[in-house]
Amino acid sequence: MIIVHRFHIEPTKEQEQKLFLTLTLCRRLYNAALEQREICYRQRGKSPTCTSQKNELPMLKRELPEYKQVNAQVLQDCLQRLDNAFGRFFNSLAGYPHYKDHHHYRSFTYPQADKQDHFKKSGCIYLPKIGHVKMKAHFEFDPTTVSRINVKYQNGKWYVNLTSEIQEADTVEIVNKVGIDVGLLTFAALSDGTKIDNPKYFRESEKKLARLQRRLSRKKKGSNNRGKAKAKVTRLHDKIANQRKDFLHKTTCGIVKKYDLIAVENLSVKNMVKNRRLSKSIADAGWGKFLDYLEYKCLKYGKTFVKIPPGGTSQTCVCGAHVPKDLGIRVHKCPECGLIADRDLVSAMVLLQRAS
Numbered sequence: 001m002i003i004v005h006r007f008h009i010e011p012t013k014e015q016e017q018k019l020f021l022t023l024t025l026c027r028r029l030y031n032a033a034l035e036q037r038e039i040c041y042r043q044r045g046k047s048p049t050c051t052s053q054k055n056e057l058p059m060l061k062r063e064l065p066e067y068k069q070v071n072a073q074v075l076q077d078c079l080q081r082l083d084n085a086f087g088r089f090f091n092s093l094a095g096y097p098h099y100k101d102h103h104h105y106r107s108f109t110y111p112q113a114d115k116q117d118h119f120k121k122s123g124c125i126y127l128p129k130i131g132h133v134k135m136k137a138h139f140e141f142d143p144t145t146v147s148r149i150n151v152k153y154q155n156g157k158w159y160v161n162l163t164s165e166i167q168e169a170d171t172v173e174i175v176n177k178v179g180i181d182v183g184l185l186t187f188a189a190l191s192d193g194t195k196i197d198n199p200k201y202f203r204e205s206e207k208k209l210a211r212l213q214r215r216l217s218r219k220k221k222g223s224n225n226r227g228k229a230k231a232k233v234t235r236l237h238d239k240i241a242n243q244r245k246d247f248l249h250k251t252t253c254g255i256v257k258k259y260d261l262i263a264v265e266n267l268s269v270k271n272m273v274k275n276r277r278l279s280k281s282i283a284d285a286g287w288g289k290f291l292d293y294l295e296y297k298c299l300k301y302g303k304t305f306v307k308i309p310p311g312g313t314s315q316t317c318v319c320g321a322h323v324p325k326d327l328g329i330r331v332h333k334c335p336e337c338g339l340i341a342d343r344d345l346v347s348a349m350v351l352l353q354r355a356s
């Protein structure tokens with residue numbers, strides 16, 4: 001299974017210049033390769049293949065020595081990217097490939113990372129032709145599984161997207177089991193009685209975001225101050241997204257380490273977000289990501305992940321009795337067996353029961 005981890009990197013001034021230079025040279029190569037394809041097609045009715053364009057790279061470096069400053073694989077990947085764009089176009093998955101200006105060409109890729117040792121120096125990532133760049137890994141990852149490194153410039157910051165192939169582990173014996181119910185008031189309730197709440201800083205960041213957006217709306221269009229205000233909003237958006245990812249990684253790691261079987265309701269998050277009233281809270285809570293992270297971590301550690309078809313878990317008691325309650329009612333009271341408990345907790349218990 002393929003997963004991508006994204007980390008923030010902090011290049012030095014000198015490294016940043018090299019990064020920008022790499023982006024510029026790759027973009028020029030991309031546009032030149034697109035032009036070559038078009039000219040050849042017009043003149044001979046046939047475009048050069050990706051392989052033939054790649055074979056021209058050594059000659060390009062002789063004629064334009066600045067290209068020696070870019071890693072050879074990065075250049076190959078740049079041509080591959082164009083070929084993929086044509087592939088998508090011919091399969092009607094996307095429009096005709098565009099020439100790119102610097103706003104639209106903001107990343108480059110080392111496609112075969114596993115052949116080099118990128119993580120020897122702690123706190124750094126080694127990017128060939130750039131150097132050892134400071135990297136903040138805000139959660140654990142296994143550097144030996146990284147097969148591809150994408151370097152991206154976004155909103156004034158640099159990131160790396162590390163693609164890993166996770167080998168599925170042999171399934172471990174099931175001793176500890178848990179059911180998990182995701183909800184609006186509590187982020188998640190576990191059948192063992194644990195409740196996980198959305199961290200408070202989400203709300204705080206959100207209030208701040210609303211304030212910045214109000215300020216932005218008052219600025220004149222096209223003014224310098226508007227640009228500055230907009231940059232602030234974008235930066236905060238990025239910060240919130242990172243905080244959320246961090247929270248989700250830590251939470252899911254804890255659960256997957258503790259339990260051997262995890263049962264969740266197979267929610268269609270996309271359908272739920274359509275419902276306007278609830279949409280904000282749901283999108284906020286990041287349930288989709290939460291469930292994705294749980295699933296891949298279960299595969300990675302050989303844990304059993306069970307998706308229970310949705311329906312009725314919030315209206316049923318562990319004894320099997322039907323206990324209807326609308327969203328406003330937080331406490332489950334069963335007239336049959338007398339169980340009185342938090343409604344989310346009971347849902348989690350029912351989920352676990354259905355998985356066993």
Ligand SMILES: [Zn+2]
Binds near residue numbers: 319334335336337
């Ligand atoms: Zn009952």
